[in-house]
Amino acid sequence: MFPNSSNLGRPPFPPKPQQHNNFFNKLPLNIPPTLLSHQQIIDAQFNFQNAAALLSGNLTAIPAVSPQPLTYGNGNSIRTSAASTTFRGRKRLNEQNVPYDVKRQRFHSPHRDSTLVNQTVPLPEERRYSFPGSVPSPLFHTHYLPDLTGCVPPLQDSFPDPIETTLPVAKDKLSQQVLELFQACQQQTCDLNKKELCRTELQREIQRIFPQGRLFLVGSSLNGFGTRSSDGDLCLVVKEEPVNQKTEARHILSLVQKLFSTKLSSYIERPQLIRAKVPIVKFRDKVSCVEFDLNVNNVVGIRNTFLLRTYAYIENRVRPLVLVVKKWANFHDINDASRGTLSSYSLVLMVLHYLQTLPEPILPSLQKNYPESFDSTMQLHLVHQAPRTIPPYLSKNGSSLGDLLVGFFKYYATEFDWSSQMISVREAKAIPRPDGIEWRNKFICVEEPFDGTNTARAVHEKQKFDIIKDEFLKSWQRLRDKKDLNCVLPLRATIQKR
Template sequence: MFPNSSNLGRPPFHPKYQQPNNFFKLPLNLSPTVSHQQIIDAQFNCQNVDLPRTLLSGNLSPIPAQSLSYGNGSPIRTSTSPVFRGRKRLSNEQNVPLDVKRQRFHSPHHESTVANQTVPLPDERRYAAPGSVTPPLLHSYYVPDLVRSVPPFREAPFSEPREITLPVAKDELSQQVLNVFQVCQQRTCDLKKKELCRTQLQREIQLIFPQSRLFLVGSSLNGFGTRSSDGDLCLLVKEEPVNQKTEARYILSLVQKHFCTRLSGYIERPQLIPAKVPIVKFRDKVSCVEFDLNVNNIVGIRNTFLLRTYAYLESRVRPLVLVVKKWASHHEINDASRGTLNSYSLVLMVLHYLQTLPEPILPSLQKNYPESFSSSMQLHLVHQAPCTIPPYLSKNGSALGDLLLGFLKYYATEFDWNNKMISVREAKALPRPDGVEWRNKFICVEEPFDGTNTARAVHEKQKFDMIKDEFLKSWHRLKSKRDLNSILPLRATMQNR
């Protein structure tokens, strides 16, 4: 994505933020991720020890023997062969300091260790910081599976979607919808600012996790963003899910600490939010964009490019979605933290409506092109899908104004909330499942890849009734006046963008 983003005019990070000074003098609390790996416990004082550069680079070639200061400061020689087996003293143990003799080294695996490629388990012990009375312990493991699970990073050019001509507005309401879209839609320059920040942050985060990749996801990239949209980032440490309560929180705590200590001149207010999917919220001082960063939310990467394909498949999709999002925000039903709909669910609701018209405006991409939207596709290939799907030619010639009216009417009077689930994957309403994910939920919107309920935040009847009431009242107003101002103040909306 934007391989030449370094030339876009943003000043690079200051040199003092580029190279770490003894950054890895911090205690490393690492745990094995597979049961057969052996633990090496070594109690030592690491105040004046710098880890070798192979730990930063992620190189798995053997680490050469080197001198480390243990216990009383006496140097011992380390190598790839074990020094101790059990409690029996070996011949080459004669000159080892007494406090080191008391410790055990079990290492049948002679491979070198990359200390920052494992993730701690929740029961990992916490050790004292350098400089405290009790010296820290270094737990380090060789974890080849994690290295193989993420292909070596390469910055692939991001293909822009095909240019599509905006629909012609033949009535005043449709023209109002188009005007809001043209003023409020995210510009290319807005996207490049976010992409440039992603590129710089990726370089910094790879100092901690060398094999990781940072993806821009969500509305910034799926085609439905506005000029005021926040940026969503996904840090991929391996191409499989991580435990969001333990592993993801620990990884994000390291990232937050990194932002606070090394990037305080560029990043402000980094906060770790321990939600179901934990995030680090921060603001980039250069672009003035607010960001949310999560770890290994792989579904978020896949659905970003699925929605991006829908966005550019038909010219009426993006204007309609943007106006619906603005309308929902104005009526305060677009905030999952307050028990209403998140933007992702609103987008899926619009796509579902366009799929279920008597003459559909959109198909099911996952049914028509399963190979392009497979859950097993490697993540570094998913960005290619939006440019490989041909435009969808619908026989439905409805104007934007009529589609907006139809959308409000569909969810106000036609959709069976009690028994049906919204499914973009199947392009129809499905019977509501009976699982825990769907029980006691008033709105059911299926996530196209993992099948969860994207509208699970709506779990109070009062909030559900408020959402239905806004659909109904807005439909009646818009039908009688045919003026978008009746449900959305246009001047204020376009000023706020």
């Protein structure tokens, strides 16, 4: 899930003098062998000639891809799903006729390796390595030791050894309900392993046309806020420099879509190129039955994945609270950026912001306290190491999960000034709205911690904004009076859906 991690300390791309500006015509093929496995060196021959063949439709010019019908390239068989060939994610069934050229937010979903052992988790000797060539990686073979300074579990390949994390004590009914929902719906180890297996296979195939390409699993799959029903987010990094999302990214994704719909059609189902502000290829993996969104070079998603992963684990009340808020928003139909409401990423930032702004904060600003660990200029191959060095945050605030949930709704229903304030996790406070064009006439302003953009820009209709505010107000009033999660979110039905 973190490609080329065996090359820690090496630059992820050739030094700048070796790079070429004419990216599509002159992608360097003299790749330093130290950055490639034996298989990658063999695959280097599948360069942009193959890309041109894909665009022209001359598929006979491309050597056959190893995966045969109903298997990945490594021989893992496909479990045929009873799901329809149409998308069947959490919000897909009622979206099939919705135009996709609307503003979307990326990297906002949830996932986490489970505290429960699942029978599908491979034994240690069966580990699959998360980068080409199956070279043992120091990253994925570092076991979690309780006496380490950091509190964030290190990433391990295939997550064979689930990390036991201490959950908060729940004494009152509402807190117990929140904890029950979290334990039932949090992403399991086997869920993450399925996504990682797909990522590994797709990276191997994509490197036939982009030899230097690296595929990262990002978003909720890794940031600690995943659920069992969460989709997967993938970021294809093809070069060190930024990519023009309107031209280069769309061109690259058109090649990827062509590859998926032809050579990989035995296990990739209905790849669609979505021309959004950050264009993506949306597809379903028949092996894992997981739906994925794949973007190109949207590297801020890699950085915020590990920032959020750190927030998720420095205080044990954060993950249960975020999960219940996301389930609540989804139930009330206000968790869909493509339909003009809040993305999951914005909801996570809203919860973190609330926990930072309490009279006795439960969370700090990690970017202020540890600027060297969350530097926006840090090379990508080092980003994953930062969370492992951050110690737990010891808050004096002893509020229960139930009290915090009620307080969350009250804060956004009665205290936060939507018209003049911006939510800033980076600053750990509400700050005045900037005067830039991106922030004018926006109903909700949530600052992206690294690039400073508005993650809630999809909420551009007053009617949708009023609906969102009304749901916060009604939920606060009901929970305040009844202290029962079922009055705002049906617990049993939500657990069944996961």
